[in-house]
Amino acid sequence: MPFFASELFVSEVYRKPVLDQTGEVIGRLRDITVSMGEPYPAISGLVIASGRNIYTIPWESVNLFNRRVISINALRHNLVPSSPSASYIMIFRDMLDKQIVDIDGAKLVRVNDLRLADVKGSLCLVAADIGLRGILRRLGLEAQGERLFSLFRMKLPHKLIGWHYLQAVEPKVARLTLTVSRQKVSQMHPADLAEIISEVSSKERAALFGSLDVETAAEALHELEPSVQADIIDDMTRERASDILEQMPPDEAADVLGDLPKEKADELIKLMEKEEAEDVQELLEHEEDTAGGLMTTEYLAFPPDITVEDAIKELRLEAPDVETIYYLYVVDDNERPVGVLSLKNLILARPPDMLKDIMKTPVKTIPLDADKDDVAEFISKYNLLAAPVVDENNVLRGIVTVDDVVDFLMPPASRKKRRRL
Amino acid sequence: MAVLERIRSFIERRRFLTFLAVMGPGLIAGNAGNDAGGIATYSIVGAREGYGLLWALILNTVALAVVQEMSARMGVVTGKGFGDLVRERFGVRVTLLVMSLFIFANLTVTIAEFAGIAAALELFGVHRYISMPVVAIIVWFVVVKGNFKQVERFLIAISMVYLTYVVSGFLANPPWLEVARQIVMPRIRMDGGYILLFITMVGTTITPYMQFYLQSAIVDKGVRVEEYKYTRMDVYAGSFMTGFIAFFIILATGTTLHPAGIEVHTAEEAAQALRPLAGEFASQLFAIGLLNASFLAALVLPLATAYGLAEAFGWESGINRTFREAPQFLGIYTLFIVIGAGVITIPGAPLIKIMFLSQTVNGVLLPAVLVIMLRLVNDKELMGEYVNSRRMNIITWITVVVIILLAVAMLATSFLDG
Numbered sequence: 018m019p020f021f022a023s024e025l026f027v028s029e030v031y032r033k034p035v036l037d038q039t040g041e042v043i044g045r046l047r048d049i050t051v052s053m054g055e056p057y058p059a060i061s062g063l064v065i066a067s068g069r070n071i072y073t074i075p076w077e078s079v080n081l082f083n084r085r086v087i088s089i090n091a092l093r094h095n096l097v098p099s100s101p102s103a104s105y106i107m108i109f110r111d112m113l114d115k116q117i118v119d120i121d122g123a124k125l126v127r128v129n130d131l132r133l134a135d136v137k138g139s140l141c142l143v144a145a146d147i148g149l150r151g152i153l154r155r156l157g158l159e160a161q162g163e164r165l166f167s168l169f170r171m172k173l174p175h176k177l178i179g180w181h182y183l184q185a186v187e188p189k190v191a192r193l194t195l196t197v198s199r200q201k202v203s204q205m206h207p208a209d210l211a212e213i214i215s216e217v218s219s220k221e222r223a224a225l226f227g228s229l230d231v232e233t234a235a236e237a238l239h240e241l242e243p244s245v246q247a248d249i250i251d252d253m254t255r256e257r258a259s260d261i262l263e264q265m266p267p268d269e270a271a272d273v274l275g276d277l278p279k280e281k282a283d284e285l286i287k288l289m290e291k292e293e294a295e296d297v298q299e300l301l302e303h304e305e306d307t308a309g310g311l312m313t314t315e316y317l318a319f320p321p322d323i324t325v326e327d328a329i330k331e332l333r334l335e336a337p338d339v340e341t342i343y344y345l346y347v348v349d350d351n352e353r354p355v356g357v358l359s360l361k362n363l364i365l366a367r368p369p370d371m372l373k374d375i376m377k378t379p380v381k382t383i384p385l386d387a388d389k390d391d392v393a394e395f396i397s398k399y400n401l402l403a404a405p406v407v408d409e410n411n412v413l414r415g416i417v418t419v420d421d422v423v424d425f426l427m428p429p430a431s432r433k434k435r436r437r438l
Numbered sequence: 439m440a441v442l443e444r445i446r447s448f449i450e451r452r453r454f455l456t457f458l459a460v461m462g463p464g465l466i467a468g469n470a471g472n473d474a475g476g477i478a479t480y481s482i483v484g485a486r487e488g489y490g491l492l493w494a495l496i497l498n499t500v501a502l503a504v505v506q507e508m509s510a511r512m513g514v515v516t517g518k519g520f521g522d523l524v525r526e527r528f529g530v531r532v533t534l535l536v537m538s539l540f541i542f543a544n545l546t547v548t549i550a551e552f553a554g555i556a557a558a559l560e561l562f563g564v565h566r567y568i569s570m571p572v573v574a575i576i577v578w579f580v581v582v583k584g585n586f587k588q589v590e591r592f593l594i595a596i597s598m599v600y601l602t603y604v605v606s607g608f609l610a611n612p613p614w615l616e617v618a619r620q621i622v623m624p625r626i627r628m629d630g631g632y633i634l635l636f637i638t639m640v641g642t643t644i645t646p647y648m649q650f651y652l653q654s655a656i657v658d659k660g661v662r663v664e665e666y667k668y669t670r671m672d673v674y675a676g677s678f679m680t681g682f683i684a685f686f687i688i689l690a691t692g693t694t695l696h697p698a699g700i701e702v703h704t705a706e707e708a709a710q711a712l713r714p715l716a717g718e719f720a721s722q723l724f725a726i727g728l729l730n731a732s733f734l735a736a737l738v739l740p741l742a743t744a745y746g747l748a749e750a751f752g753w754e755s756g757i758n759r760t761f762r763e764a765p766q767f768l769g770i771y772t773l774f775i776v777i778g779a780g781v782i783t784i785p786g787a788p789l790i791k792i793m794f795l796s797q798t799v800n801g802v803l804l805p806a807v808l809v810i811m812l813r814l815v816n817d818k819e820l821m822g823e824y825v826n827s828r829r830m831n832i833i834t835w836i837t838v839v840v841i842i843l844l845a846v847a848m849l850a851t852s853f854l855d856g
Contacts, residue, residue, distance in 0.1 A: 114525050114533075116752060127525065127752020147752065155530040216756075218517025219663070248662065 019076065022083035024134040026146065027108055028155045029084050035065045036088040038080075043067055043093050048107040057141035057180050060133065063087070064107065070098040082140065108142070111190050116217065117145060118184040118225070123209035125186075125216050130154055132177060145183055148176025186217045188224040207233070211240030214249075223252055231257075235264035238273070247276035250285075259288035266340050267293065268313040268421065271300035300415075308392050308406045309385040311422065312415030315339045316403075318346045321355060321373035325366045332363070341418050343402050347376045352412045354380040354405055382407040385414060393422040460661055460668035461675075462590045464510060466738065467652035468502065468676030469597040471643055472683050473735035474554025474705060475547070475793070477728055479642040480684050481708035483635055484691030485700060489612075489620040492688060494636055496621075498643045499681030501837045503674055505808065508815045508826070508834065509649040510673045513656035514666045515824045520653045520807075521749030523814050533750050536810070539803040544647055544743045546796030548778035551739060553789055554732030556782050557706040561725040566782055574779035577737050582768055586658055586757040593737065599730040600683045602723045606712075607686030609720040610693035617689065637848045643680065644841060645800055646807045647742040654745035658756050663824075690716070690724065740774035794852065801849040805842040812838060 027049065034042045044067025052061040063079060065072040080088045101107065112128055119126045129151025132144040146154070150173050153162040159173075166173040210229075214222055214237060226234060226249060238246050238261060250258045250273055262270045262285060274282040274297060282301075286294045296314040303309025317339055319328050328345065336342050345363060347356040356376030366375045382405045383395050396404050396419055403416040472480075483491050509520065516523060525533045555573050556566040581589055626632075652673070661669050691708050694715040702708045705728045713721040741757075744767045748755035753766040761768050781787050812834060816825050826834060 114529055116522075124754060125752070129530070129752075152530055152534075152751070156534070215660075220517075245660075 019079035019140075020081050020083075021079075021135065021140045022133075024132065025084055026151075026154060027113070027131045027133060028151075030082075030087060031109065033087055035063065035074075036086065037091055037093040037096075038088070039092065040088075041093050043089070043096065044070070044072065046087060047071070048101075048109045050101060050105045050107050051142055052106070054139070054141065057136050057143055058106075059136075059139045059141045061105075062101070063089075064101055071100050072096050073099045073101045076140075106190055111187060112145075112185070115185075115187050115190070116221075117147075117178075118186060118213050119147065119178050119182065120184055120205055121178070121182045123205055123213070125213055126178070142180060144177040144179050146175075146177055148174055150175060184225070184228065186221040186225050188220055207236035208240050210237040215241060215245065219248075219252075222249065226253075231260045231264050235261045239265055239269045243272055243276045246273045250277065251281070255285060255288055259285050262297070263289050263293045266313050267296035267300055267315060268311065268415075270297050271310075272305075275301060275305060303385060306389045307385065308383050308387040308389075308404070308417055309414070311389060311392060311417045312406045313340050313418065313421075314415045316346060316405075316413075316416045317342060317344070318348045318352070318354075318413060319372055321347050321349070321371070321376070323372055324368065325363060325370045325372065325375070326368035328363060328372055329368075341403050341416065344405075344416070345372075346380065346405055346413060347372050348413055351410075354382060354407065354411075354413045356380060357405070380405060382411070382413075383417075384409070389422065392417050396422055456665065457668045457671060460659075460665045461672045462594055463513075463652050463655035463659060463661075464506060464669065464673035464676035465597055465679065466590070466593045466655065466676070466734075467506060467648045468673075468680040469600055469683070469731075470651065470735050470738040471502070471645060471648045471680050472600065472731055473547070473739075474551050474728065474732040476642045476684070477554075477687060477731050478703075478705040478708075479638050480687040481691045481695075481702055481705050483639060484688040484693075485695040485702045485708065485711075487632065487635060488692045488696040489617050489688070490625065490627075490632070491635060491639065492617065492621045492685065492692075493624040494639055495681050495685055495688070498640055498684075499677055501640070501841060502644050502680060503677035504834055504837045505644055505649060505811075505841075506652055506673045506677055507670060508811055509653045510656055510669050511666065511824055512811070512815055512821070513653035514661050514663055514669055515821050517657055519657050519745055519749040520650050520811075521746040523820070524810060525750045525752075527814060527817070527820070528810065532810075536803070536806060537747060537750050539799055539806070540646065540650070540746055541743060543796055543799040543803050544739050545774060545777060546792050546799065547645070547647065548736060548739045548743075548774050549781045549789070550793055550796060551732045551736035552778040552782045554705065554728055555736060557704070558709075558725050558729035558732060561706055561709055562722075570779040570783050573733065573736070574775050577733070577740075578772060578775050580737065581741060581757055581771060582761065584757065589757050590655075590659070593734065596730060596734045597679070600679070600727065602727045602730070603683050603686045603690065606716075606720050606723045606727065607689040607693075609723070610690045610716050612689050612693040634851055637844045637851065640841060640844045641797065641801065641804075641848045643684070644804065646803050647739055649807060649811065650746045651738050651742035654742065654749065654755075658745070658758075666824075687727075690720070694720075736775070736778060740771045740778070743774055744768070744770040798849060798852055801845045801852070804845050808838045808841060 030046055032045045035044060035046055037043050044065040046063060047066040048064035049060055050062045050064065051058045060076055062076050063074045065074060074089050078090050080090045108131055112131060115128055116125050117128055126147040128145045128147065130146035131142060132146060133140050134143045136143065150159060150162065153159045153173070163173050210233070214225060217225060229237065238249065241249070253261070262273065265273070270293070274285065277285070286298060289297065299314060300310065300312070315338060317332065317335060319331065332342065332345070343360050345358045345360070346354050347358065349355050356373065356378045357380045358372065358376050362375060362377070381395070381399055383392060385406055385408050387395070392404060396417070401419070403418045405413055406415045406417060408414050512523065513519065521537070524536055552570065552573070556569055559569040560566065580592055584592070656669060690712070691702070695702060695708065695711055698715060700711050702711055706725070709721050709724040709728060712724055745755055747753070747770055748764070748767040754764040755767040756764065759767060815821060816831065818825055
């Protein structure tokens with residue numbers, strides 16, 4: 018077993034001479050290979066360069082590994098040159114100087130240095146240095162930098178991101194961070210995630226997107242610009258794409274599908290669950306900038322002659338699948354709206370009351386083909402969180418929620434929320 | 439048939455729309471190369487040599503197109519700026535070295551652009567104590583408050599003002615046959631002055647900030663690989679326009695100043711010298727052109743620097759960002775404008791020395807950038823199927839070696855002069 022420093026930065030050992038059993042110099046440390054591990058990736062070997070020869074030494078053969086000495090349990094003349102296999106993940110080649118996602122700060126940063134530490138007897142990769150200190154250390158100027166800072170009575174800050182709070186974006190390294198940080202990535206706000214996705218290159222984007230669970234992927238996708246959404250969906254396998262589309266609210270899914278070529282969109286709809294597919298199909302038939310194109314088909318509707326108590330029970334069952342629960346529409350047998358209740362009305366009513374006795378009438382509705390500006394005006398005029406949309410027979414078809422129209426109401430300059438690539 | 443015809447025209451229209459959507463970075467980067475220094479150089483070339491160096495413009499334009507195309511290709515394929523790629527492939531030391539030179543070169547050129555703005559506005563009677571703060575605020579405001587689309591459109595609009603030089607050229611009423619004859623059958627001389635002018639011309643047309651800006655702008659814009667052919671058109675159009683404008687500047691001074699034997703040393707001198715020979719209007723157009731060119735470059739240079747540094751050191755970047763989101767990016771941009779405009783308002787600032795220094799640093803930086811660029815663009819892992827083809831490599835290596843030789847020659851001569 019190697020004896021190693023309990024903690025060090027990789028920049029401190031880069032290009033250090035590596036000795037054999039007898040103390041003879043074999044070559045210089047070129048790289049360090051890592052393998053997947055829980056909770057941290059562990060060092061699996063060293064790559065040593067001597068002139069044109071490259072030696073790959075497994076970690077078990079390493080004797081000493083610290084800032085001053087690196088030595089291995091072998092004799093120089095017994096070593097056979099061997100290049101590391103292409104699939105190895107190497108610290109200097111694949112990780113240093115590359116971009117990573119700082120999950121805590123929700124932004125892309127560059128790796129200036131990497132910290133290794135003893136974790137339960139193995140030397141593991143525990144953190145990335147993303148600060149000025151890391152750059153200075155690489156240049157061999159850390160001490161000088163500290164002195165310079167102290168002249169101004171300041172401290173050179175340590176900026177380290179723990180392994181659990183970073184997500185690699187390089188496709189190769191992303192695999193390494195997948196298992197451990199998956200949950201953490203999912204905890205980022207979808208808008209932050211979308212911003213990062215829009216900043217990385219297309220190869221990295223695929224890797225990053227691939228690391229998300231279907232639900233998070235759907236939420237992040239929703240935050241991106243339609244043309245970018247279509248691009249991303251286009252790059253995925255059909256199965257995964259249809260899974261993600263199912264997770265999205267039908268109106269969002271329809272927006273994404275609307276930007277894809279017709280054949281591709283049809284293909285994806287076929288792969289979706291029947292119910293979701295029908296909703297999306299229906300929405301796709303409406304013009305994009307009309308009430309029909311903006312609306313979602315998921316809303317709460319109840320018959321007039323049930324009690325408040327039953328309605329609340331029903332609400333609990335349906336709420337998880339519905340975007341907005343602040344309005345409950347009361348509809349007749351033909352799905353025509355006859356009244357509306359706010360969530361507040363419902364909660365404040367006495368449990369045995371019938372809905373038809375406490376509902377507000379008449380219901381203000383807008384037609385399917387209403388222009389988006391009319392929808393916005395309608396919502397603003399009546400101070401609504403959602404507007405019910407009806408067809409020519411006055412049958413309730415969906416609702417347009419305020420977040421779907423708020424974009425149109427913003428002045429153009431502040432509308433850059435949806436990230437372009 | 440009529441139906442087929444209509445479908446075809448529709449498809450073509452769609453293509454044209456895609457081109458319009460992708461267009462921008464190449465056009466802007468190219469035109470930004472015709473900055474205050476560029477216009478001065480072309481004015482001097484025309485005044486001293488008449489049409490004698492027009493032929494070189496063609497080579498110049500081809501070289502520019504070759505280099506810019508590689509930058510654009512890297513931007514589109516990797517989705518990363520030049521600063522990103524240098525850092526990721528060459529590590530901290532090389533990055534720091536390249537970036538130090540880059541900052542220094544760009545800062546001095548930025549000062550030169552503000553000097554150009556001040557000089558041009560002084561021709562219209564605006565004192566620099568008024569023009570500098572006003573222009574600095576405008577330049578700052580455009581990028582900090584605008585979003586990418588608005589800034590790009592603004593820059594494209596400015597690029598179109600360059601066409602005033604075409605009018606200037608026509609107003610000079612050049613003998614077109616003689617112009618054509620000298621392009622086809624140039625009388626190349628081997629004396630020092632002629633060669634030096636030739637070298638300066640190439641040095642002023644191809645500058646590192648153009649490549650940095652082009653690649654970063656393409657990334658910020660988010661051009662996709664499928665749209666690359668349109669980007670290439672944009673780059674070629676931009677390079678062509680750069681040469682085209684230079685052609686008319688040389689024509690304007692070559693037709694009027696050269697026969698009269700008037701020597702000029704700066705662009706504003708050229709504008710003044712044009713007045714008695716080509717009329718008030720031609721002179722004013724020339725001055726407007728200088729103002730516009732300096733203004734465009736005064737915006738692009740700080741932007742290119744901010745992009746490059748933010749990429750290299752992993753800071754958030756992009757025109758769409760606010761100060762809170764990207765403090766370093768917009769901070770660098772602001773600092774450059776403040777210094778650029780500030781230095782001009784210092785009485786007795788050694789502007790000539792600054793220009794000389796900027797030429798020297800750019801001369802060192804350009805070969806480094808080109809060699810790094812060739813290594814990156816031939817990196818299979820990075821570029822995949824978009825690496826240079828063999829033929830492309832032969833063309834680019836010849837171009838790059840020639841540019842490097844000229845840059846070194848320019849360095850040597852500027853030291854001999856100094």
